[in-house]
Amino acid sequence: MGHHCCTKQKVKRGLWSPEEDEKLSSYITTHGHGCWSSVPKQADLQRCGKSCRLRWINYLRPDLRRGSFTAHEERVIVDVHRILGNRWAQIAKYLPGRTDNEVKNFWNSCIKKKLIAQGLDPTTHNLKSSSTSTNASSSTTTVPVLPILASSCSITPADNTTTTSSTKHLSQFPETPSPLFTINNSNRNTIKSLDINHHPSFLTLPLTNHADNAHGTAPNLHDYNPADQSNNIGGFVSFKDETHFTVVPSLTDNINFRTSSLNSSLCHAIFSSSSLDRPADVGILDECSTWEVPLPASMKEINNGASVLEQQVHEDPIVPKTNFVDANLDNLDQKCQDFDIPLIGWNFDLDLVETELMNCEAEFGDYGDVSAVMEQLQWEC
DNA sequence: AATACCTACAACCGCCAAACA
DNA sequence: TTGTTTGGCGGTTGTAGGTAT
Numbered sequence: 001m002g003h004h005c006c007t008k009q010k011v012k013r014g015l016w017s018p019e020e021d022e023k024l025s026s027y028i029t030t031h032g033h034g035c036w037s038s039v040p041k042q043a044d045l046q047r048c049g050k051s052c053r054l055r056w057i058n059y060l061r062p063d064l065r066r067g068s069f070t071a072h073e074e075r076v077i078v079d080v081h082r083i084l085g086n087r088w089a090q091i092a093k094y095l096p097g098r099t100d101n102e103v104k105n106f107w108n109s110c111i112k113k114k115l116i117a118q119g120l121d122p123t124t125h126n127l128k129s130s131s132t133s134t135n136a137s138s139s140t141t142t143v144p145v146l147p148i149l150a151s152s153c154s155i156t157p158a159d160n161t162t163t164t165s166s167t168k169h170l171s172q173f174p175e176t177p178s179p180l181f182t183i184n185n186s187n188r189n190t191i192k193s194l195d196i197n198h199h200p201s202f203l204t205l206p207l208t209n210h211a212d213n214a215h216g217t218a219p220n221l222h223d224y225n226p227a228d229q230s231n232n233i234g235g236f237v238s239f240k241d242e243t244h245f246t247v248v249p250s251l252t253d254n255i256n257f258r259t260s261s262l263n264s265s266l267c268h269a270i271f272s273s274s275s276l277d278r279p280a281d282v283g284i285l286d287e288c289s290t291w292e293v294p295l296p297a298s299m300k301e302i303n304n305g306a307s308v309l310e311q312q313v314h315e316d317p318i319v320p321k322t323n324f325v326d327a328n329l330d331n332l333d334q335k336c337q338d339f340d341i342p343l344i345g346w347n348f349d350l351d352l353v354e355t356e357l358m359n360c361e362a363e364f365g366d367y368g369d370v371s372a373v374m375e376q377l378q379w380e381c
Numbered sequence: 382a383a384t385a386c387c388t389a390c391a392a393c394c395g396c397c398a399a400a401c402a
Numbered sequence: 403t404t405g406t407t408t409g410g411c412g413g414t415t416g417t418a419g420g421t422a423t
Binding site: 383384385386387388389390391392393394395396397398399400401402 | 404405406407408409410411412413414415416417418419420421422423
C-alpha cells in the first residue's frame with residue numbers, strides 16, 4: 001500500500017539511482033520544493049512526493065553532514081535521549097547536519113547495543129533490575145550522576161597571567177523545541193517547581209550564600225516569583241554565587257556561560273534542552289559539582305539571540321576540584337540524604353567521567369593522575 | 382569459493398496533525 | 403463543520419557490503 005500521493009500514479013520504489021538524485025537535486029536547488037506532491041512531475045521523476053521529500057531531507061540536502069558520528073555527537077544523542085526518549089527529530093536538532101533518520105539508525109545499530117552491553121535499559125537509561133553486577137560492566141553503577149559539564153559545553157579559557165587569549169566557540173544553541181522549561185524535583189525540598197512558560201525566559205535565581213545554606217549553594221526558589229520578571233531580559237536560566245559558581249547540569253543540557261548586561265558578574269547557565277512531558281532535573285547547584293568556574297573577569301556582553309557565538313575571553317582557568325573524587329563520593333550518600341535525592345535511577349558513567357578528566361588534563365594541565373582517579377572511582381562504585 | 386550471518390543505513394509504512402477546500 | 407491532502411514523524415523492513423565459517 002502506497003501513500004495517498006502515490007495512488008494516482010505508478011511510482012518507482014527502492015534505492016534511488018544517481019540520475020534520479022541528480023534530477024531531484026537540480027530541481028530543488030533551482031525551484032525549491034514547494035508542494036512536494038508536485039515535485040515528481042515537475043522534476044520528471046517516477047517517484048511519489050513523499051519519497052522525494054525523504055530523499056532530499058535525508059540524503060541530498062546540501063547542509064547534511066556525512067560520515068561517522070563523533071564521540072561528542074554520540075554523547076549528545078545519549079544525553080538528549082535520556083530526556084526526550086525516541087523523539088529522533090528533536091534529538092537531531094541538537095546535531096547540526098544530522099537527520100532524524102540518521103540519529104535513529106545510529107541509535108539502533110550502535111548506541112542501543114552499547115547501553116545494553118553495560119546493563120542499561122536503553123529506554124530509561126537506568127540499570128536493568130534483572131542485570132545487577134553480573135551483566136553490568138564496571139563502568140556503570142547506580143550512584144547519582146556526577147555533575148559534569150555537559151558534553152556540548154565548550155569552554156576554552158585562557159590564562160590571564162599569560163595574557164594569551166583564546167577564541168571561544170560557544171556551541172550553537174539549538175532552537176528550543178518548546179517554550180516550556182521546567183525545573184521540577186519533587187524530592188528536593190529546596191526546589192519546588194519552576195515553570196517559565198509564558199514568562200520571560202530569563203530567570204535569575206536568588207543569590208545564595210554558602211554561610212546561610214548548610215546544603216551548599218542550592219538555590220532556594222521559595223521566594224522566587226516567576227511573575228515578577230520586570231527586571232529581567234533575555235532567554236536563559238542563570239545562577240549566581242558570591243564567590244564562585246558551580247553548575248550542575250543534567251548531562252543533557254548544553255551549558256554556556258554568559259555575562260549579563262545587567263550585572264557583569266552574573267553568569268548564566270543556558271539549558272538547551274527542555275521537555276514538555278518529563279521534568280528536567282537540572283539547574284541544581286550543590287557541592288557535588290565537578291567544576292568550579294571562577295567568574296570570568298571580562299566577557300563580552302552577549303545579546304539575547306541564541307546563536308553561534310564567538311568571544312574573545314580572558315578569564316581564569318577552570319580548575320576542577322583537586323580532590324574531586326573524595327569531595328564528591330565520600331559523603332555522597334549523606335549529601336543525597338540531605339537533599340532527599342533518591343539514589344535509585346541515577347546513572348553514573350565512569351567512561352564519561354574519564355573522558356572529561358582526560359580532556360581536562362589535556363586542556364588545562366596536570367591536575368592529578370587520571371588513571372588513579374578512575375581506579376578509585378571504579379573501586380568505590 | 383560458496384554460503385550464512387551480521388551490520389549499517391537507506392527507504393518504506395502507517396499514523397497523526399495541520400492546512401486546506 | 404467535514405472530508406481530503408499534505409507534511410512530519412517514529413517504527414520497521416529491505417538491501418548491500420563486509421565478515422565468519
